[in-house]
Amino acid sequence: MHNLKPITALGGATAQVDRFDGLMISENPDRALVSMTAREGQGDAVRDKAWPFLKVDLPDVGKSMMGTEYSAFWIGPESWMIDAPYAGNADLAKQVKLAVGDTASVVEQTDGWCRFDLSGVAEIAALQRLCNADAAQMDVGDVTRTQIHHLGCFLWCQDGGFAVIGPRSSAKSLHHALTTAAKSVC
Template identity: 45%
Template sequence: MHDLIAITALGGLEPRVDTVAGTILSENPGLALASVHARMGHEDACRAHLADLLDGQVPEVGRTVLRDPEAAFWTGPDQWMVGAPFDTHEDLAAELKARFGDTASVSEQTDAWACFDLRGPGMAAVIELLCPINIRQMQTGDAQRTSIHHLGCFVLRRDPSDWVRILGPRASATSLHHAVLSAMRSAL
């Protein structure tokens, strides 16, 4: 019998938290993720299922729907990433597959992505060093696909003043964390 222990994307038993000049970078291992792709000919039905899940809303281009416990953001034409707390939605992909049936292809994404929350008064200055998005123009619920340290990432604006969520490839979590922390030390 194996004695397995869950570790975070950065390899720790507990999420890593770094603070520089009042701005906090937190590793967030508590997010379950699944991608939803509408199947050809079932786009309207898929959108209806997603709207039902998200209280009548469907994320459009460059947007998220922030809702408890589920949230979703647009990733491409008729494609979305759905997130929920891992503690209560460990089988998120299976839950969504049961809901969407043949209208969508659903795939597990939890272990494919590392999630970091960046909060504090220096958040905008840090993001400006990291990637070519106009963070000061982004509003709550905006989502941008971008490159950070040569990694394809998503930046989601959670709060208009000081909070963004960064999703990047889990296989490169250490590199992404290093890039964000280096930008924090440089900008703040």
């Protein structure tokens, strides 16, 4: 019998936290992610059906909506990423699909992405070295797709910092870019 143990995107048993003078970079493996795309002509129906489950409206271009348990951010025309704590939501795709039915295509994304949370006074300076997104002008709830270290990532401005969501298969490369930028500004 296999004795499998979950590991983080960086290969650890627990999330890695890197502290610098003025910046903290925290690996955040405890999030469930699901993409949801409205089927043709079903945008309004998806919004109507998703709200009772998510308790947040589906956001417009470049925005997110953050609720008590569920959050959603825009990823494309009539497409959103749904974010929730992994605990209690390991089957998030199934839950979302039950809520929206045939109005949307729902795809499990949790293991396809990794997330690093940046917080501290040096977060903007580090992000300015990493990507062309104007992090200094982003307000809480803004989300953009950008390149960080040649990787397509989401940059999500949240209360108290930024979340960088990138491809899990390149987690170590993304982490290296984040810590290198941190060292250059701290």
